[in-house]
Amino acid sequence: MAGPHTPVSVVIAGKDLRRSLKSRSLVLTAVVGPLALGLIMALAFGGSAGPSATIAVVDRDGTATSRAIVDALREELRGGPVRVRADVPDPEEAVDAERVDAAVVIPPGWTESLSASPEPLRAVRNPDRAIPGEIATSIAGQVTSQADLVRAATSTAAALGADPSGVTQVRPVVTVSVRDLSQAFNAPLYFGPLSIFLFLAMGTGARGLVREQKEGTLDRIRSTPTSARTIVAGSSLGVMAQGLVASLLVYAVSTLLFGAEWGRPVDVVVILVSFVAAISGFAAIIVALARTEPQAEGWNNALAFLFGILGGAFFGGASLPGLLGAVGSLTPNSIAMRALVETGPGGQALVEVWPLVLALWAMGAAGVVLGGAMLRRRLL
């Protein structure tokens, strides 16, 4: 409820949010839709017929122990959803060229480091290959942990006067399944559909001023001491509020009911807000450019699906190959997806992905300012 000194733009935004929640269109379009689609994709990805990932294991140590590790990994993961390749000389190049989905690197001197403090294995990730990246990180982590356990056991045996050579050599026992991974980090499965449905719902919200003009309520608002700038700002704020409510509901429900883990809550919220801002910008431009409301709706829906497909919404965050992938990486969907993947569980801090967040806000600010000014001239 607005207080005695609530800014008029907030009053207008609150009215728009109330209307969209009352009509249930927002919840149905931007919450139920993405959750249903995300859940279906999560279940599908978790099945035996789900997608596979190719992980390169690169032995830069070149010792008998490191070779044993590579062999053990191949044997351990045989028959599962993850295929291990040991014939990749340059992991960074192979990941960038998408010949493999991710890589695990055993660094030089790794065997020597086992007696003191085992050097961690390194994962090479492609931001557009979220799940394989998580698998590589998981493998690297599990092997390093087991190496550390062996080191601790060896030290303990030596301290107790026992023969350390009797301690079991490092033989990684790693378990990887896409089902496990999807439960640990399946935000892309929910964010992908959310990014499309949110675009659809926010486009409806952005057309609110045009509808109000047609229905006569805009004239009534304009006959009050309210500036055109405030009316447009309130409308834009209302669109953002609707997007944010829908995003947070999808985030909360997928986390609490479906066990999805998106990452640190503050990071996720900041990225979702930034994405909502970017979508608001595109929606505002579309409404300002379209000559009629149906035309605006058509353009908005087309762009929602175009951005969704190019941005990898239907592929669990994976990007398309070649030029399409390059174009897709510029879409707000792809940028937000990358930010979510980078800051996902065990990922980077939010400050590390600030260029992505900034890009989303830049899109939003440019669109809202430009579209708002055009709309103000047309309607007010």
Add this chain to the structure above:
Amino acid sequence: MTEQGPRARVVRCEGLRKRYGDRVAVDGVGFAIAEGETYGLLGPNGAGKTTTISMLCGLLHPDEGTIEVGGSPMTTGRCEAKAHLGLVPQDIALYPDLTAKENLSFFGKLQGLDRGELRTRVAEVLELVGLADRAGDRIEGFSGGMKRRCNIAAALLHRPSLLVLDEPTVGVDPQSRAAILDGIDDLRREGMAVLYTTHYMEEAERLCDRIGIIDEGRLVAEGTQPELVAAVGQHPIVRLAAEGDLTTFAGLAADAPQVVRAAASDGRVEVSVLDPTRALAPLIESAEAEGLRISGVEVVQPDLESVFLHLTGKALRD
């Protein structure tokens, strides 16, 4: 309609002009409305009423002319003048999916009412328009008359000094119409200035202290109803429905005493007379002498409709 000496002018507009391309929609319109006065703006469709009201309410920028409401200049942006204004648009300008109370609260907040005042005023205006028991119902479930009443209520929340009503009774049942007209009368008595447009001449005659008639963008006449009737030289009309040589009879009747003019059309002769009680009998005798077979006689006193017809050449509903 009682005279109480000079009253403060709430609205004053002068020399309003608005052009759309080559078409002049409003051409030099000007009028003033005092507090406690109801001013009727009448004109056929396309005459310039809506454009004038849009400029008066700050929805449209005039090409020329000035507008003051409550002593402040009216602009299309945020201005003090709009705080004195309550607009009742012709169409229902409410959110159908919100309740009456939610609608009124929203528009009250836009007028700057604080929470306490808002609660009080929403309850008061709902009571005023007879919708207190429907406050929590959505507008989409209201009848046409209830929507109209709520449409008016939304303009009264901030106690405006000028209420602009654009055809507020269109499509309203007689009971609701009577309630709306009574309510407007009450507001006028409380000192509110009212600008009223309507297609219903009887409403204008009942409500309006003064009337401005607008046609083709120009204010062609202005005054009280008696002033308008006198100004356009309207006289009582004797209508004779008859068969025979009506044109010849009209020529003869035009030269008769008490007759101002006479014309024949559509099986009848219309004769403007100075005093129908003195003119009627000689006219009938003359008609019978000319061999006309009279089937009906009607005496019509001049009213706003005939003034309007005389000035614009159109009926108000045209």
